[in-house]
Amino acid sequence: MHTEGFINHITALRSLGGSRVWSLMISLFGDLAQADGQHIEGPQLSTIMGLLQVKPEATRVALHRLRNDGWITSSKSGRISAHALTVKGRMESAAASPRIYAEPQDAAQSWQLIILEDVLSDELEGFAPIGPRIYVGDAELAAPEGALTLPGTAVPDWLRLQAEPEHLRQDYVALQETLAALSDALPDASEIAPIETAVLRCLIVHNWRRLVLKHPALPAPLVSDDWPGRHCHVLVANLLARFPRPSLAGMDQRRAA
């Protein structure tokens, strides 16, 4: 595929939001080079960021920031620099990966309801709030000490509506529409160069991660059939399977064989 054609494909996804370059870069490293010992070489990174429509100066600023924050480490071997996640960067990426790369069918099937003694001023991690003192979540989650915990039963429709992160509905709808159109428009994986695949995956992961990490994982019985986040999850999983992660070594070819 011509570079221009590829960029046309990803424009909608690129402009969905989440345009902070350092955050985009975390998505990239997390997807492409999360394992210990993996790095992205300077020229590869420049090409990828260029395809993401990020200017070289913005890439330099973001790299600087990520190094200062302890996410990325850069080294030089001869004239080629290599950028890698730090231990902290790898740990943070690894912590988020189960949510980001979960298969839709792996969602928890059983849930629990929790009643707290008092109103909580903060969030209750892992649980979705339903009302004052009332939370629902995966049955496997440890409840806070002293809470009343009850295994989930038949779920009325209104409970799903209250458990779903309604404030993210429009964002999920936008992502769903963009991914659906992209999925229809994209050619076979063999038509896309490995480095373009890296860019495509980066954008998919980035836009998905921005939403899915903003709310607790809901067990399947607590999600409505037409919740856009459910559709996004299926689209993301299908696209990531259809365009597998390229190897860093083989990425310098501009086009697949």
Next chain:
Amino acid sequence: MHTEGFINHITALRSLGGSRVWSLMISLFGDLAQADGQHIEGPQLSTIMGLLQVKPEATRVALHRLRNDGWITSSKSGRISAHALTVKGRMESAAASPRIYAEPQDAAQSWQLIILEDVLSDELEGFAPIGPRIYVGDAELAAPEGALTLPGTAVPDWLRLQAEPEHLRQDYVALQETLAALSDALPDASEIAPIETAVLRCLIVHNWRRLVLKHPALPAPLVSDDWPGRHCHVLVANLLARFPRPSLAGMDQRRAA
């Protein structure tokens, strides 16, 4: 027992509150003459109300009111009037009797928690409110349509404190102390005339009914060991068993054989 001695025994119970004569009379008829065909004769009623320290004029006013409200019907057979519950009066008494005369050990052993979709402006009959939209009650109760219902599990202490009708605690404490003292002070049932037994039972039932009908019945797991209502229940049940309901026919003797 001399009349004066008996009146001394019941003074504390008589002065606990709930002094509306018509209400006292409903307690009396409900305990003594609830069955179809039963009536209390005018002279018996006068003696009983006298022992309850109610003046004849107040008795007449209350009788008049209860007739107007359709609770009591009065008839005359020769020179003797007879007062009985109406069909409505018997039905209302019968509806309240299971709560009033329940044995403490008959309390429900299993409970349920209910979450409503919205905040309810009214009470949810039979259920105790725990917080906005959260209710607990007997597992056998029918939940409102559309509610999320969950079988009860292990009960944290705070849940009992929130389920108990805290606003009635002081009234239950006062009743408990009075009944405990009365239970210690009272002589054998055989030392008390049948009509005095009727008066004693009327006051016990009256003061118990005033509290127990003001809140839903709580399943046993939801009641703290030291909840004063629990102690009252045991005292009431023991006293009513120790001083059985006299027969209306045998009540004209001033003293038991």
